Every structure is written in C-alpha cells, then in structure tokens.
Amino acid sequence: MKKYEKIIEFILLFCATVATLSVFIITLFIFKEGVPILKDYGLMNFIFGKTWSPTNGYYGAFPMIMGSISVTLGALIIGVPMGITCAIFLAEIAPKSVVKVFKPAVELLAGIPSVVYGFFGLNIFVPLIRTHILPIVQKINQDAYTSGYSILAGAVILAVMILPTIVNISENAIRSVPVEYKQGSLALGASHIETIAKVIVPAAKSGIITSVVLGMGRAVGETMAVILITGNMPKVPGSILDSVSTMTGTIAMEMGYATPIHQKALFATGIILFVFIMLLNITATVTMKRLGAR
Amino acid sequence: GCGSKGDTTTEEKTTEEALSGKIVIAGSTSVQPLSDELAAAFMEKYPKVSIEVQGGGSSVGVKSAADKIADIGASSREVKDSEKKLGLKEYVIAKDGIAVVVNPSNEVEDLTLEQIKKIFTGEITNWKEVGGKDQSITVVSREEGSGTRGAFIEITKVEEKNAEGKKVDKTTVNALVQPSTGAVKQTVANTPNAIGYISMGALDKAVKAVKVEGVEATEATAKAGTYKIARPFLYLTNGEESEVVKAYIEFVLNEGQEIVKEEFISVK
Amino acid sequence: MSNFPKIKVKNLNLFYGDFQALTDINMDIMENKITALIGPSGCGKSTFLRTLNRMNDLIDNVKINGQILLDGIDIYSDECDLMGLRKNVGMVFQKPNPFPKSIYENIAYGPKIHGIKQKSRLDEIVEKSLRGAALWDEVKDRLDKPALGLSGGQQQRLCIARCLAVEPDIILMDEPTSALDPISTLKVENLLDELKKDYTIVIVTHNMQQAGRVSDYTSFFLNGEIIETDLTDNIFSKPKDKRTEDYITGRFG
Amino acid sequence: MSNFPKIKVKNLNLFYGDFQALTDINMDIMENKITALIGPSGCGKSTFLRTLNRMNDLIDNVKINGQILLDGIDIYSDECDLMGLRKNVGMVFQKPNPFPKSIYENIAYGPKIHGIKQKSRLDEIVEKSLRGAALWDEVKDRLDKPALGLSGGQQQRLCIARCLAVEPDIILMDEPTSALDPISTLKVENLLDELKKDYTIVIVTHNMQQAGRVSDYTSFFLNGEIIETDLTDNIFSKPKDKRTEDYITGRFG
Amino acid sequence: MVANTKFYTEKLIKRGSKRKINIKEKIVYYWIYLVATLTILALLSIIGYVLINGAKHVNLDFFIQEPKSMGRKGGIFSIIVGTIYLTLVSIAIATPIGVSAAIYLTEYAKENKFIKIIRFGTETLAGIPSIIFGLFGFVFFVIFLGFRWSILSGGLTLALMILPTLIRATEEAIKTVPKSYREGSLALGATKWQTIVKVVLPSSIPGILTGLILGVGRAIGETAAVMLTAGSSLGVPESIMDPARTMSVHLYLLASEGLSQEKTFATASVLIILVLFINFLANMVGNRYMKNTKASA
C-alpha cells in the first residue's frame, strides 16, 4: 500500500519536473545556439548594429529591437488607457445588464486568433493609413510617405489584441478593492469619479500593472499578425508611419536558412527576446512585491 | 478497341497501385505552385502515393533536403558554392523568368536593367525619374534567402562585388520585405506605388509586369533568352532516394514537362 | 446646547426590492446630542443610519419614501446636492477603513476633494482633526507612514479624524467600537463625549452598556420599526414599551 | 459494559513548530463509554482528539512524543498501519462534511475504499449504517440524491453513518452539534446514547450542558494540559480542581 | 445661531453650489462611455467585417472539399482534419503531465527550494513568446529528434505551450476543493491517492476542463510555432508523423499571399465561429462549476 503511494508521488513529481525541465532545455538550446555568434560578432555590435543583412555578414539586430519596442510601445499607448478605462467602466460604472453583454464580448476578443486580427489589419488598416491618414500628415509634412505597412498599423492591431488581457485583469483587480474604501471616500463627500481616481484605482494598481505587463508580453511576442502588417523593413524607424521588422517576425521569416551562421543569428535574436521577456516578468514581480508590501 | 482499352487500364492500375508512399517537398515559394500541380497529376496516376508540398523559400528547400526533414527540397536558384559541399543531388525541373511587377494603376511600361537596379538599390526613389507620376516608389523585396531574390539581385546587378571581391547585396533598406512570391504579388497589387519581382509563373491580372529592356515578360522571351531575368527551378535530394521519390522525379522530368510548359519553360 | 431637532425624519419607509426594511419611521434627532440606536440584529439600525447620508443610494433596487429634513431641507429632494450632504453628514464605519495611504493623506483626502490645495492650510486641518480625534500625540511623528500600520483602535480614531477634517455638522457611527479591544473602546467613548460639544452624533451600538454610558437619547428598533425614542435615562430605567424592557433586560435579541 | 481502557495515552506532548500545544497528557479512555473533552477555546481539545487517529499527520511541522496505546499497540510506532488505524478510529467533524456525491455513494465510499465491491454487500452496509445513525427512514427513498441536499442535522447524521460504515471501534467527534439547530442537536445526542452500546466515543464540546447530558467521563483541558479527568457526575458536582470549578460555573472561558 | 447654521447647511447641500466639478465629471463619464463604446465597436467591426464578407462563402462544400491549387479553390477539409488532429495530440500530451504536475504542486509539494524552482519554471514557461517555442520545436523535435514537420512535432511544441495554462487552471480548481472533503476521506482510512482520485479530482473536473478549453483555444490560435513545427502542407494527414496545416496557418498563408479573398474570409469566419463555440463551451462548463462549488459551500 505505502509503496504504491510512493510510486505515484514519484510519477507526479516527475511530471511537475518535466514542465520545469522543458524551460531549462529550451533556455539551454536557445543559448547554446545563439551565444557563439554573440561572442564572435560582439554582444554590443549585435544589439546596437544598425544593419541586418545576413547574406552580407551584417548581424545588427538594432532595427528589429527598435521595431519590437516601437510597435509594443505604440500598442501600449493606445491599449493601456483604453483597457483601464474599460475595466473601470465594467467594474464601477456599467449597469449589470451591460456587464453581462460586455464581458463575454471582451473574452471573445481574447480568444480570436491573432492572424484574424492580422488579416483585418492588412485589409483595413494598411490601406486606411495610406489613403486617409497619410494625406493628413502630408499637410503638415510634405515629405511624409508611407506604404501603409507601418508601426501605426501594427500598434493599432496589437492594441486591440492586448485590450482583453488588460481589461480582464484590471477589472478583477478593481473589483477586489474592498468596498470599505469606496464607502469611506463617498461618506466624505467625494464623488464617484473622485473616489475611483483617488482611492479605488490606486488601491488596485498592482493588479493593473500586472495586466499591463502581461499585455506587453503578449505584444512583444506576437509574430504572424505583425508580419502581415508592419512591412518587415529592417531599418531603424524614424516615425510611426515607417515600416519596421520585429524580432519575432524576423525569426519566423528567416528560420530554417541554409547558412548556419545566419541561423545562429536568429537564435541570438531569440536570446534577446527571451531576456527581454524575463526582465519584464521579473520587473513585474518585483514591482508587485514592493506595492504589496506597502 | 473498347475491350483492349479497358484491359490496358486495369493492367496499368495494378502496376500503379503497387507504387505507394509519401513524399514531402519543401522550399521555394516560386516552385510551390508548379510542384503542387505536378504532385496532383502524379497522385492522380498513383492514388496510393501522397505528396505534401509546402513553401518556406529556396534556402529552406536546400536546408530541409540537407537535414532530411523533406524528401525533396525545391529551389528557385542555383545551389551556392557554400551549399555544394552538402552533397545534394540536383535536378533542373524547369526554367522560370522573374517578372518585375508594378501596380496595375502604374503608367510605367518599360524599365531598363540599369533603372531596375537603381530602384532596388535605392538610387531612384520617385516614379517620375523613370517616366511615371511624381510619386515615391515603394520597393517590395523578398526575404533573405529567397531564391527569387538571389537570382534577381544577381542578374540585375543589385548584388555587387566589393573591394575584397565579396558579393554584397545592395538592396535598399527602405524596401518592404515579404516572405513569399504570393505575398510580394499581394503587396504590389494592393499598394499603388509599389514595385516588386515575382516568378513569371505566378503572374496574373492583379499586377502588371513591365517590359525589361523593351522585352515583354513571357515564357517565350525568357526561353529565347531575350528576356534577361531568368533562373532554373531545382529539385534537390540527399542520399539514397526512395522508390516513390525516384518515380516522382522521373515523372516530373518526362510526362510532367507537359504541365511545366503551361506556365514555365520546359527543360526538354 | 439646545434642544433643537437637527434632523426630522417623517414617515420614512425603505424597501430592499420587495422586502420592507424600515416601516413608518418618525424621529427627531437633536442638535449637539448623542443619539443611540439599539435593537436586535437585522432590525434595520444600519439601514436607517445610512438613509441619513444617503449611503443606501449605492445599493441597487432600494426604494425610499417619506422625508428626511436636515435643517429643514429634504435630503431626498432634487434640490439637495449629494456630495454636499455627505460632507455635512460624516460617517464612521464598524470596521475601521483607512485608505491604503499615509496617515497624513488619509486626513487630507477630504479637504483636498473639497477644493483645499494649500499645503499650510492642509497641515493645519490635519493637526486639528487628529487632535480632535485624540490621536495627534500618538501619530504626530509618523504622519507619512501608512495608516494601515496603526492598531485597530488608532485606525478607528483616524477614521473619526478623517471625518472631522471635512467639518461636518453631524457624525454617523455604525457600531464604531465593535471591532476594538476594551481599551481602544474606552478611548473612543471618551472621545465621543468631547465631540458632542460641536457635533450632532448618531451611533448604532449592540452594547447596551455603551448606549447607557455615552448617549443622551436612545431609540429602540424592532423589525424595521421604532418602538420608542426617549432620553437614554428613561429608556433604561422606565421604558414605556414591554418589548423595550424585554430587550434591555436581555430577554431576547 | 466494562471499565476497560480502550486507549491509554502516556506522556503525550505535541508541538506545532515551536509552540507546545499539548503538554504531558496522560489519560485512559474507557471502552464503550462516552468521554467528553471540555475546556476554553484554544486549549488543545481538537489537537488532542486528532492525535487519536493521527489526523495531525497532515499538518506540516507537527512534532509528537509520548505514547498512545490502542488495545495495547502504540499507534505512533512503525507496526501501526495508518489506514487501518483510521478505519478503526472513525471521526466526525464540527461542520458536516459529506462528499459532493449521492447519499448512497457517501456511505459506500468507505467500504469501497477498503475493498468491498459486491453491490449486495454494499447495499446491506448502507442500510445498516443509516439505520445505525437513525437516518434510514428519512432518506431511504432518495439514496441516489445528492447528500448536499440534506439539512444540516441530516448531513451530520450522514457523516456519522459514513463513519459507521467502515465499522470502527472508536468514534471521535469534534463539536459535532455546534453547527446544528437545537432539534437536530437533540437527535444527534439521542443517537450518541444508542451508539455507546457498540462503540467507544470521544466527543469535544463547548456546551457544558451537552457534556453533562451525554458523557460518562469528562476531561477538562486548559492551556494544553489536562487539569482533571473523572466521571462526568463528579466533575460537575464536586470538581477537585479550583480551575475546573471556575470554568464550569462560567467564571472564565 | 440656529438660523446661522441653517443658512450654512443650505449653502452646502443645496444643488448647484458645485457646478464646475459637475461639468468636469460629466466629461469624464462621457469619456468612459466613449471608450467603452469604441471597444465594443472595435469588436463588432472586426467580427462583423469578417463574418459579413465570409459567411456567404461558408457552405457544406467548404467543409468537405479538400483545398485545391494551394487553397485558391476547394474547401478546408484537410485543414479541419489537421487542426483537430494537432489539437488532440497536444491535449493528449499536455493533459496527463499538466494535471499530474498540478496535483503534485497542490497536494504533495512542501514549500522548499525545489518547489520554488518548479513554480518558477512553469510560470516562466507561461511568459515565453510562442516564436521561441517554435524555434525550439523546430531545432529539437523537427531536426534533432528527426520527427520532421509532423503532427507529433507540432503537438509536442503546443503541449509545452499550453502546459502552464493547464497547470494553473488545475491548481486553482484543486485548491477550491474544501479541506473538509479531504479530511472526511482520510478519516475513513482512505490513502492520500484514493482521496485525490475519488474525492478531490471529481470535484475539480469542471475547472480542469476550463483550463483544457483555454489550451485548445491557444492551440487553435497559434500560427508561428505551428508553421515551424507541423509544417504547412495541404494534404490530409493520415498519421501522427504526417505534416499538417491548421486553420490559423491556412488563414495566414491565404491572407499573406492573397490567393483568394473569398476563401480567406470564409476561413476567417470559420475560425471566429469556432472561437465563439469554444467560448460558449467554456462559459457553460464555468457556470456548472460555479453551481457545484456553491452547492458544496
């Protein structure tokens, strides 16, 4: 009896280890493949090199790093205010009947595969930017030009993609703020909006930050939707109407190439991405701990 | 007549049914439509054979054949010197021109090789410099490792030797990059000022092929050699070929050339 | 000071959906006195208290009819400004509920909301309010520390100070000491005695002794009705109603 | 029936980490009697009860020393089979905790665990156990209905039946009626009287009257120690220790 | 004095004394409603745009015909088969491992360094972008282990991806099972494992199912990692070693190559309807779950 319980416990432990082990194997693999080129080519040259042209022997990932950052930042600038506002709306303002419709709708948005967004962006936003937004910009800046495949298009679509993550988690955070805080504020004669802005949202900030970090992770990691709409131009962008290539997009497009060194460069890009995400997660955990401690 | 015909079919069927197996073809997205048709024809003839065709780009074709993750690698360019040592067996299955395409709304009809080179290296950035409207040019290129790109930059001299004698790809960084023949066509079709290059076999009404040095882009001109931008389609295999693969390549090089002729240049 | 009714409640009825929680309440609340509300659990004490600053507005499907006149103005009429009302009628809750901010920010919150921005003015208010709540000496050296670090009794006095900071006329307290230990309770009770010089106070309590100790008037609630309201001494020594007597002597509840 | 000690506890000490929850417990528990454990909250009654079927094993960093002899075998020694022990020493908890299964499945759960598969045998056990717990007549027509649909008192008797189904010698009960209404409590108390014919019962209770009504022996716990154990009648009429008297007459706790 | 107070109160609580703030607040309310409306509109426009353009091309033939000429013609039969096949394989790999890991973490693990590492591992796994999984799967499963582009390679890669979701959902579900159930079972002499199998797991099945459904959603939605590991060929896969193309990959290729607008919209429509269906399923399971826990509380 005791023996078979032990065996079962061992099997369970083994399964738990597999999940962890795979992280280590993945990390190991990526690093094993990517580190040599970072060494040979120079970490700084790789990160800050402005030319990505593997056939010519240039492995400067800076344009892609900037591409990923700019698209993600754009998505956050659009998505975070919208998402938090929606979360406030759902948790504090909307009547129950509206919440009943709104919430499943947002959840649905979260479930739609990213390619569908990419397809939508390609068909609607890329031409829209070329035909409607460009002329407006050209009124201010004569030389402005865009094919429509741009940071802006990518940012809008990524914003829609991260919206559900931000809305759902922030809403939960806001809902879990003790009702006593709200009562305390209202009883002092504060209005509902003042109470939300000065008491409820600050009390929910660690959850809200988590939602933003998770959304950010999703935006940085998105691949195919971005390939479809940002134009994949390996050049450091100068404006939001410029085309960019992202780290994920470049890996997906150029993976499986014959020259070993090129492939290694893609792994090195993977390392950058990996470290990026890890830093993001760690920052989030640390901030949360700090906020939680207070 | 009738009876004997019936007999031969059944007889043929028995030998055809004997052949079975699976082939995975991967690589060039220019070769992909052709492989697709060839495979369909082959599978019709040998119902027990299944052939899976997928894209990726020519370099993927070379690599997947070398890694043996595909039975046949497809390439739309010559195998590079650096790839020769992989020891792949090469079969030229067709020849194809590369059409330089613009949006149908574009008035430009004809470009010289020099102009094409300058457009793709970023020296010419406005259509008015080559006789079109005063509009910026949106250059659409292929990803690194594409066979079409490799052949195109070589023929148009976008690729130049530098001081050390090393070949350098001078494609402008202001080019949009798309990962397949289809994607380039789609982008050019949707972007009014765009110019790109695609396999001639993939041409259709969505885009307009310009004349190069006054020569129209057709199979005939490419075969005749008057249309300058052309390259071979290759199938690559690694090591001992299986029965089916042998049969398929045999088919492609003979009967299959009828299909090749429809859109591409036959090697027969 | 006076025997003037600060609040007049007339024929008040309150429904939670179909359930009638208050029936025909009529009551005068005297200025600068402490009025205690007593009664068994669920009789509607909290509900009634919360009608006085319209905190019940937060709850879905509450229906109210009748009148509550504060200095002659019906607080449920259109002419009443809800925020102004709540500023004027402060509230202290059963469980101390300081905001997760510093002690200073907790007190300054109300005044800021009501438009005071000047730092020196705020400092003044914070000190005055904390002194008023008999907390100043205990916290003056750590005003920038989180309020949640205070003990339960200190937190409750902080909430009272927070309430004083917006200068209300009336303070409502819903079992303000039930979450506190005996020593903290004593401190809060002593404070009440101080406060009634300047404020009109209504306090809900489960603790009969407390009601006897601190209040001038006591109102006995049962099943959503007021059985009787009288001077506290009268209620405890010679209640008019049999049910009041039963409750006070511990025969039910 | 007899005055034979079923369980002998010798010099038992129990620590939760550094905190000593039980100190030097010595006690005999008589066969086919009801022993009540009383004492103020936190004195270690539950902790002690749970040492008897080793439910404390579930808690991290519990340290135990001393001996508990059940029919002469030390239940903390290696020769004791834990599952067998728990089968033999049944337990009923404060809050009724039927599984979210049917009534039938709840009772059959234990026998199945212990290897009985035959349907007819199970049917028999279910009926016998439910009759034993005085619940049969109330549920016999709805054995396949969810147990969570029963009233609190019925659920508690179901838990007793579930415990009887594995045929223990001893039944431990931790405040088994504290979550029940007076009528259900009465039913369970009557049941106890029935059960003691066949089982040795140890019951923790907060309710002095209950201890007086149902138990043969009573043990008074204070701060993790046993102050005294005696016949219930003696404890309630002439306690030897001053502290016991104080507790029983309500002077503390 | 009396009159004075009255006047003061009147000023305070009479309406209109705070006009300015009211206007500011109104603007904030409008802003919030506007953003909420915009969000809903964004959702409706995306779904509407796809369904309006696509639904008319979705018919029985679309489901039962195989795609022809690279997807320009025909239907998506082989793609549906590929999607189902790949999803099932990934679930079949991930479920036993994920559920076991979750059981271990909730029921057996004591908080020590080793457990902390395991937790850190699963949490990190959740944050890794899918392209990294793709990269890994391609080099490890496809090339190194020689599984080639196949449902097996894709399934293993996806399994790694959905593992964290599954572990977390299962852990949550197991944690909500009241301790009293476990005590009840153990007190009857059941072993720990018997208690887990007969009492704990049955009560957490809806939660586990919710996690699984989420995993399925992720498997169906993933593109990059699937393309790199399961390939993108159009044939009907017959075994686990065959390559396959999933709906998301198909949609990506159709959209990027502009092969046929009609088929692209139709495929996107089917995908959205599938997601709608999965959400509906998750909600249903979730609701039943709520009921179960309520009844037991």
Ligand SMILES: Nc1ncnc2c1ncn2[C@@H]1O[C@H](COP(=O)(O)OP(=O)(O)OP(=O)(O)O)[C@@H](O)[C@H]1O
């Ligand atoms: N939000 C609500 N919805 C529906 N019924 C409610 C609500 N709040 C209170 N009630 C009901 O109204 C009645 C009065 O409740 P109230 O909280 O005023 O009682 P109380 O006298 O304050 O009791 P306690 O001493 O327990 O605080 C109770 O029956 C209660 O169940």
Ligand SMILES: Nc1ncnc2c1ncn2[C@@H]1O[C@H](COP(=O)(O)OP(=O)(O)OP(=O)(O)O)[C@@H](O)[C@H]1O
């Ligand atoms: N798991 C635990 N870890 C640490 N200390 C514990 C634990 N369980 C109980 N204690 C402590 O052990 C002491 C005895 O607890 P126990 O539950 O046995 O008391 P009790 O007499 O049953 O009280 P009650 O009548 O309230 O149920 C208490 O001080 C309690 O705080």
Ligand SMILES: [Mg+2]
């Ligand atoms: Mg109350």
Ligand SMILES: [Mg+2]
């Ligand atoms: Mg206890």
Ligand SMILES: O=P([O-])([O-])[O-]
């Ligand atoms: O896809 P390619 O033919 O350009 O390699």
